[in-house]
Amino acid sequence: EIQLQESGPGLVKPSQSLSLTCSVTGYTITSGYDWSWIRKFPGNKMEWMGYISYSGSTNYNPSLKSRISITRDTSKNQFFLQLNSVTTEDTATYYCARYNVYYGSFDYWGQGVMVTVSS
Amino acid sequence: DIQMTQSPASLSASLGETVTIECLASEDIYSNLAWYQQKPGKSPQLLIYYANSLNDGVPSRFSGSGSGTQYSLKINSLQSEDVSIYFCQQNYDSPNTFGAGTKLELK
Numbered sequence: 001e002i003q004l005q006e007s008g009p010g011l012v013k014p015s016q017s018l019s020l021t022c023s024v025t026g027y028t029i030t031s032g033y034d035w036s037w038i039r040k041f042p043g044n045k046m047e048w049m050g051y052i053s054y055s056g057s058t059n060y061n062p063s064l065k066s067r068i069s070i071t072r073d074t075s076k077n078q079f080f081l082q083l084n085s086v087t088t089e090d091t092a093t094y095y096c097a098r099y100n101v102y103y104g105s106f107d108y109w110g111q112g113v114m115v116t117v118s119s
Numbered sequence: 120d121i122q123m124t125q126s127p128a129s130l131s132a133s134l135g136e137t138v139t140i141e142c143l144a145s146e147d148i149y150s151n152l153a154w155y156q157q158k159p160g161k162s163p164q165l166l167i168y169y170a171n172s173l174n175d176g177v178p179s180r181f182s183g184s185g186s187g188t189q190y191s192l193k194i195n196s197l198q199s200e201d202v203s204i205y206f207c208q209q210n211y212d213s214p215n216t217f218g219a220g221t222k223l224e225l226k
Contacts, residue, residue, distance in 0.1 A: 044204060044219060044220040044222075045217075045219060045220075046206060046208075046217035046220075047217070048214050048215040048216070048217070059213065061214045062214065063214075095162060095163075100168075103153070103165070103168040103169070103172075103174075104151050104153065104168055104169060104210040105153035105155075105165050105168040105208065105210065106153075106155075106163070106165060106208075107165050107174070109162040109163055109164070110162060111161070111162050112162050
């Protein structure tokens with residue numbers, strides 16, 4: 001069974017960097033698909049942030065392009081989100097998810113981690 | 120970015136009722152639309168992909184339809200476990216964008 005699990009700090013100070021890890025079990029992230037980060041703001045708005053593909057290429061939401069980086073550690077079957085220069089508007093629940101290109105949709109999701117940006 | 124306008128924002132229905140949720144895209148998305156269910160405290164689960172294809176394990180009371188810019192999710196014979204927030208998502212153009220969500224409650 002494919003499972004994704006986010007981890008990382010729940011509180012980040014303004015202007016600092018937000019760093020999260022997604023650990024994947026049941027599927028090797030270099031075998032296929034795109035591995036995404038999505039966030040849900042208070043009030044339910046959802047935003048796709050970006051992905052790293054099975055080959056290692058990345059694609060980011062232009063709204064975040066100057067602040068975001070998605071990388072991976074294939075030896076640990078993990079991928080990572082770094083979001084720089086955070087503000088209170090980055091307070092959200094962050095999900096990692098598998099994007100299934102054959103379905104055009106996100107077919108496996110982590111349970112989510114809530115991140116609050118506050119001093 | 121393609122804007123997804125979802126309606127209604129909230130919905131109250133009785134057990135056994137049929138409910139419909141709609142999504143309007145700001146341009147033609149050629150059926151590149153998915154629907155998700157998010158139960159309280161849980162992560163989103165894929166229900167429907169490519170507008171009308173039911174994901175594995177999803178009950179047949181869920182169905183999707185639409186084309187062009189207008190899409191809908193129908194739930195037949197509403198069950199208590201269907202209380203959730205429902206989202207649409209387009210993947211026709213990057214970036215993927217989501218509707219604002221519909222909160223479904225029991226009357």
